[in-house]
Amino acid sequence: MTEHPSAAPPGKPTSYSRVTLSRIMTAVDVNLYGTVHGGVLMKFVDDVAGAAAARHSGGPAVTAAIDEIVFSEPVRVGDLVHAYAQVNWTGQTSMEVGVRVTAERWDSADAESVRVATAYLVFVGIDLGGAPLPVRPVLPESAEDERRWREAEIRREHRLAKRRAIQAHRAG
């Protein structure tokens, strides 16, 4: 595991990147089963993650990969859905953004929000020509942020190992 560059200027604290996006799901968002389409939620997740990545990097950032997305509960028409994003980890030019999506049920507004999805995305800061740019380090502020940093490193190691294994397999 590499050390996170917590002392390196000019980093930004995790909280600087935090973005929340909220919307009420409507009839145009549904799938054949009458619940909200996974693709609608994926776009919502990509939008909020892109905003967090752009805020952290201070410029344009593109989605390089959606590492993982889990839909844990269905979302219904009328639910008020919130997506919370923050930059968990930074590398040389890439950032991992974590997203938590919750729903306030339209028919039980007093009840606790339900977690409906969790996702991890990789964004890369780019220049005007689309080439990767060095990204400033994110500085974890709490034990929770430190845990997210370490877990992001685990995901990155697995992703790189998987890519290497597939390349080796294809090379015979």
Ligand SMILES: CC(=O)SCCNC(=O)CCNC(=O)[C@H](O)C(C)(C)COP(=O)(O)OP(=O)(O)OC[C@H]1O[C@@H](n2cnc3c(N)ncnc32)[C@H](O)[C@@H]1OP(=O)(O)O
């Ligand atoms: C918000 C939106 O909707 S954007 C639209 C959808 N996204 C796009 O169109 C992006 C299209 N892709 C691209 O432009 C390019 O592939 C880029 C900019 C993402 C990467 O460019 P590359 O020339 O491959 O860059 P390079 O190989 O130097 O890698 C740059 C960084 O990206 C990371 N990276 C590249 N590909 C991947 C991948 N598939 N998964 C995870 N990380 C990746 C690398 O690990 C590296 O990270 P590091 O610098 O922190 O170590």
